[in-house]
Amino acid sequence: MNPRERLVEALHCQQPDRVPVMEYLFSPKIQKALLGFNTDLYDGASQVKMASMLGLDGMWIPVNGFCGFEEQVHAEGEKYTDE
Numbered sequence: 336m337n338p339r340e341r342l343v344e345a346l347h348c349q350q351p352d353r354v355p356v357m358e359y360l361f362s363p364k365i366q367k368a369l370l371g372f373n374t375d376l377y378d379g380a381s382q383v384k385m386a387s388m389l390g391l392d393g394m395w396i397p398v399n400g401f402c403g404f405e406e407q408v409h410a411e412g413e414k415y416t417d418e
Contacts, residue, residue, distance in 0.1 A: 338392035355392040361385050 336344065336352045344351040361382055363373045369385050379396045386394040 341392050357393040357395060358382075358386055358389075358391055359395050 338355070341351040341353070342355045345355050360377075366381060366385060367373050369388055370381060374381055382396065383394050
């Protein structure tokens with residue numbers, strides 16, 4: 336089975352050839368090792384590419400990025416205060 340077939344089979348309460356394996360978010364260290372670069376902010380395209388490289392069946396990608404992730408990078412040493 337390919338990843339899509341495996342996931343659809345599981346979602347329809349059928350029995351795929353194995354349990355679908357998915358990831359929530361890769362660390363910058365893994366991104367650097369696999370892709371050779373890091374992104375300052377969340378990059379869905381890079382996350383999906385890494386999932387494919389690792390042979391995963393899926394990747395959870397929320398619309399408009401992850402809640403709590405910001406649109407700009409904070410300066411080194413800048414203090415973040417939650418509202």
